[in-house]
Amino acid sequence: MTLRTQTFELNSPQAKPGPPRRDLISTHDLDAHEIHALFNLTAMLKERPADFRSALAGKQMVMFFEKPSLRTRLTFEAGMDSLGGSTFFVDQTGSRIDARESLHDIAHNLERWIDLIVLRTFSHATVEEMAAHADVPVINALSDLEHPCQALADLFTLQEHFGDLSRIHLAYVGDGNNVAHSLLLAGATLGSSVSIATPQGHAPLATIVEATEEIAGETGAAINIYTDPREAVAGADAVYTDVWASMGQEDEANARNAVFAPYQINSGLMQDAAPHALFMHCLPAHRGWEVTDEVIDAPNSVVFEQAENRLHIQKAILMWLLGGVGRLPVRSAHA
Ligand code: CP
Numbered sequence: 001m002t003l004r005t006q007t008f009e010l011n012s013p014q015a016k017p018g019p020p021r022r023d024l025i026s027t028h029d030l031d032a033h034e035i036h037a038l039f040n041l042t043a044m045l046k047e048r049p050a051d052f053r054s055a056l057a058g059k060q061m062v063m064f065f066e067k068p069s070l071r072t073r074l075t076f077e078a079g080m081d082s083l084g085g086s087t088f089f090v091d092q093t094g095s096r097i098d099a100r101e102s103l104h105d106i107a108h109n110l111e112r113w114i115d116l117i118v119l120r121t122f123s124h125a126t127v128e129e130m131a132a133h134a135d136v137p138v139i140n141a142l143s144d145l146e147h148p149c150q151a152l153a154d155l156f157t158l159q160e161h162f163g164d165l166s167r168i169h170l171a172y173v174g175d176g177n178n179v180a181h182s183l184l185l186a187g188a189t190l191g192s193s194v195s196i197a198t199p200q201g202h203a204p205l206a207t208i209v210e211a212t213e214e215i216a217g218e219t220g221a222a223i224n225i226y227t228d229p230r231e232a233v234a235g236a237d238a239v240y241t242d243v244w245a246s247m248g249q250e251d252e253a254n255a256r257n258a259v260f261a262p263y264q265i266n267s268g269l270m271q272d273a274a275p276h277a278l279f280m281h282c283l284p285a286h287r288g289w290e291v292t293d294e295v296i297d298a299p300n301s302v303v304f305e306q307a308e309n310r311l312h313i314q315k316a317i318l319m320w321l322l323g324g325v326g327r328l329p330v331r332s333a334h335a
């Protein structure tokens with residue numbers, strides 16, 4: 001059996017001295033070339049997990065989560081374990097990360113012990129500040145502004161179904177929240193059509209829309225923001241929704257349920273999408289509110305494929321940021 005070192009075009013900053021350390025704070029941190037390279041690596045990790053068992057041997061990751069998690073926590077932990085690395089989880093749901101000492105001081109402790117930091121926070125500034133101070137890579141595992149790991153897994157899922165992402169139309173209906181922001185940025189970067197429909201007052205942040213339109217100007221992506229869900233969904237290849245009240249907004253749930261009721265994804269709304277349209281949701285879902293059982297349990301619902309792909313995409317992100325790529329012997333396809 002011939003062994004060769006697999007190479008990727010993805011720049012692997014930790015593999016050799018020179019390039020600056022990279023973080024994944026926003027979907028905006030990756031250009032189209034890098035996302036495609038990440039997706040190629042993701043596909044290999046998904047197809048041949050056994051070939052990557054020791055890719056990150058000896059690497060250690062710490063996770064601080066200010067909010068609950070099922071998918072993100074377990075896919076990061078299982079992913080790191082399957083690459084040979086180890087994880088330390090810090091339950092930060094009782095107080096903010098910086099409640100006891102400054103982020104500056106925490107960062108300069110962590111960088112001396114640990115190779116990579118994963119944060120789930122309320123304030124996006126917490127992730128940015130940790131990255132500004134720490135000398136090791138930082139990953140945003142969801143903040144109030146963005147959820148980049150989710151959007152990358154979602155676009156990878158769409159690529160598995162449709163191939164060329166520059167030809168797909170993704171419609172997102174619901175709250176203009178962190179997930180919507182990251183889907184806008186990732187979709188625009190990859191040249192996809194992204195339509196969003198939200199109630200008035202719940203549109204994506206203007207700064208995100210402006211950044212998305214600037215990217216779209218370069219990639220040819222079509223970005224449309226509506227208040228009418230039918231306009232957004234018309235002819236779409238995939239229809240996506242998320243909870244109407246995100247973590248931290250639980251007190252607003254009743255008021256939001258009334259405002260968002262016309263934005264429910266039900267079989268009537270799905271009929272306006274393309275006949276082959278997929279249903280997508282990052283989960284957790286509130287069945288009977290933002291989506292009906294009939295839609296989420298239908299054969300064209302890919303919600304559990306999205307959840308599975310969280311594992312594979314995050315393994316690729318970990319390898320990219322920790323330099324596992326450059327030192328990986330894999331079986332030659334020609335052996
Ligand atoms: N989709 C997602 O991030 O799920 P968790 O909140 O369970 O991590």
Ligand code: NVA
Nearest residue numbers: 177242246247282283
């Ligand atoms: N918008 C949701 C996503 C959960 C994965 C939240 O922030 O709670």
